[in-house]
Amino acid sequence: MSWEKNVRRAVPYVAGEQPRKPDIIKLNTNECPYPPPPGVKRAAGKIDLDALRLYPDPGASILTDALAEYYHVRPEQVFVGVGSDDVLSMAFLTFFNSEDPILFPDVTYSFYSVWAELYRIPYRTCALGEDLRIRPEDYSQPNGGVIFPNPNAPTGILESIGTVEKILQANQDAVVIVDEAYVDFGGTSALPLVEKYDNLLVVQTFSKSRAMAGMRIGFCIGSEKLISCLNDVKFSVNSYTMSLPAQVLGAEALRDEDYFRSVTDKIILTRERIKRELAELGFSSTDSRANFIFASHESIPAEELFTALREAGIYVRYWKKPRIDNCLRITVGTDEQMDRLMEFLGTYVGKSRILDCTATIPEKIENGEVQ
Ligand SMILES: *Cc1c(COP(=O)(O)O)cnc(C)c1O
Numbered sequence: 001m002s003w004e005k006n007v008r009r010a011v012p013y014v015a016g017e018q019p020r021k022p023d024i025i026k027l028n029t030n031e032c033p034y035p036p037p038p039g040v041k042r043a044a045g046k047i048d049l050d051a052l053r054l055y056p057d058p059g060a061s062i063l064t065d066a067l068a069e070y071y072h073v074r075p076e077q078v079f080v081g082v083g084s085d086d087v088l089s090m091a092f093l094t095f096f097n098s099e100d101p102i103l104f105p106d107v108t109y110s111f112y113s114v115w116a117e118l119y120r121i122p123y124r125t126c127a128l129g130e131d132l133r134i135r136p137e138d139y140s141q142p143n144g145g146v147i148f149p150n151p152n153a154p155t156g157i158l159e160s161i162g163t164v165e166k167i168l169q170a171n172q173d174a175v176v177i178v179d180e181a182y183v184d185f186g187g188t189s190a191l192p193l194v195e196k197y198d199n200l201l202v203v204q205t206f207s208k209s210r211a212m213a214g215m216r217i218g219f220c221i222g223s224e225k226l227i228s229c230l231n232d233v234k235f236s237v238n239s240y241t242m243s244l245p246a247q248v249l250g251a252e253a254l255r256d257e258d259y260f261r262s263v264t265d266k267i268i269l270t271r272e273r274i275k276r277e278l279a280e281l282g283f284s285s286t287d288s289r290a291n292f293i294f295a296s297h298e299s300i301p302a303e304e305l306f307t308a309l310r311e312a313g314i315y316v317r318y319w320k321k322p323r324i325d326n327c328l329r330i331t332v333g334t335d336e337q338m339d340r341l342m343e344f345l346g347t348y349v350g351k352s353r354i355l356d357c358t359a360t361i362p363e364k365i366e367n368g369e370v371q
Pocket of ligand 1: 083
């Protein structure tokens with residue numbers, strides 16, 4: 001097959017399952033369990049469908065202007081994309097163009113290595129510490145750029161702004177990208193540092209805290225110089241990525257701050273409650289500041305739990321990867337969904353404890369402990 005040698009081969013990112021079955025509990029892709037703000041529904045009904053005959057504004061100014069106002073930056077500092085995956089992919093293509101490797105944590109969002117491979121960007125991973133925290137000193141080695149999520153995924157662990165700034169200080173000659181997909185669930189954003197560091201790009205999304213994964217809206221904020229480079233590359237790939245509905249509904253979603261706060265506050269409350277209840281069942285979990293919990297059980301392997309949960313119609317995320325192959329990542333759903341999860345786990349852990357005891361009886365008999 002002669003043409004095959006000329007084909008760009010990619011090992012794609014594997015997203016969490018999107019089963020279309022009814023009655024399942026879907027806690028595997030960190031979507032918001034609550035609907036978008038009511039204003040979005042109203043605005044959707046008012047979209048001028050005749051206008052769909054025209055190409056949308058390639059600069060998506062309805063949305064970039066709304067984001068600029070919301071985050072108190074200039075519109076020239078904002079770039080939007082079809083989900084933050086699109087924004088990140090464009091950023092990799094634009095900013096990571098060095099022969100030195102880019103750096104990111106060994107346990108992190110698995111899309112980073114996929115883009116690096118696709119765009120042939122050399123990369124090196126920096127091992128998280130035993131406590132699964134980023135070690136800022138690792139990012140002082142020569143590099144062609146740095147990227148990490150904060151809070152990190154799938155650990156949920158939040159690094160302080162001090163740590164982020166330490167990494168920026170050591171990396172003034174390369175672009176540093178902070179992926180803040182989960183920052184609205186109790187994190188501190190690096191956005192204020194954008195004024196001080198013109199090489200910092202902060203990426204966020206409407207998919208998690210803003211309950212709009214299906215609309216595909218992501219954005220980033222940085223210096224005007226960074227954003228202008230990003231636009232040059234984007235307009236060399238596809239000018240019209242943001243549909244008119246995405247621009248209009250995205251801008252609308254930013255208007256209802258009270259609703260936004262109530263949703264994120266609710267998710268945080270549920271997260272903390274479930275962390276405590278999991279601990280009572282023998283699970284340990286990280287101090288997640290995201291809309292998911294990263295947990296492992298003291299005796300039952302994560303893979304076994306993942307399969308049992310899936311069979312019961314409860315979908316969570318599991319990776320058979322070094323360092324995290326005994327952990328489950330569980331999205332924080334509604335209280336009702338989480339109660340059903342806990343009910344299942346309570347029964348499962350209970351049964352396995354009984355089995356554990358019975359399994360040791362023959363040994364006890366042999367040892368003369370039991371007559
Ligand atoms: C979910 C996620 C994204 C991308 O989400 P989009 O839906 O494409 O906006 C990016 N980074 C991390 C760490 C994520 O978890």
